Structures are given as structure tokens and as C-alpha cells.
Amino acid sequence: xxxxxxxxxxxxxxxxxxxxxxxSPVTILxxxxxxxAVVVSPAFFDRAVSALEDLENIQKAQAARDEHGxxxxxxLKAELGID
Numbered sequence: 001x002x003x004x005x006x007x008x009x010x011x012x013x014x015x016x017x018x019x020x021x022x023x024s025p026v027t028i029l030x031x032x033x034x035x036x037a038v039v040v041s042p043a044f045f046d047r048a049v050s051a052l053e054d055l056e057n058i059q060k061a062q063a064a065r066d067e068h069g070x071x072x073x074x075x076l077k078a079e080l081g082i083d
Contacts, residue, residue, distance in 0.1 A: 001024065002025035002038075003017070003027070005029065006029050007028055007029065007030055025038050025040045025044070064079060
């Protein structure tokens, strides 16, 4: 999935690869062919952060249920900082 380039390729054509990242992730390889960075579109990044936040909230809700057996909807919203 996406494009894989070396650091020198990326630095030589940064504009091209930044444009490509709007469509699909661009993996930048460092020396020894290890993944040094992955460039993604702002929309992809926002979706990923949102999914991680959702997962964290789900885990907090599960922990609260496990700890208290029952938690009211209002208390859960207050603990999660949801209005």
C-alpha cells in the first residue's frame, strides 16, 4: 500500500511525494532499509487520531464497568469529559 522511497529520493522530490501522500501513504526508508517515517494526508492522520481516541474511550468505559460493575450514563460522560 502506498509508495516506498529512500531518504534521498524523498528529499530530491519532496513536492512530488507530498502530493502523492494526499492519495496514499509514502514510506521513507532510512539507511539499512528500515522505515524511518511515513507521510500521510491530513485527513488520514485525523481519522487515525480519532480512531485512537475512540479506542481509548472504549477502554476507559470498560475499565469503569469492571471497577464499579455499573456506572450511570451521566457519570461516564463526566469521567470521559463528554458534554
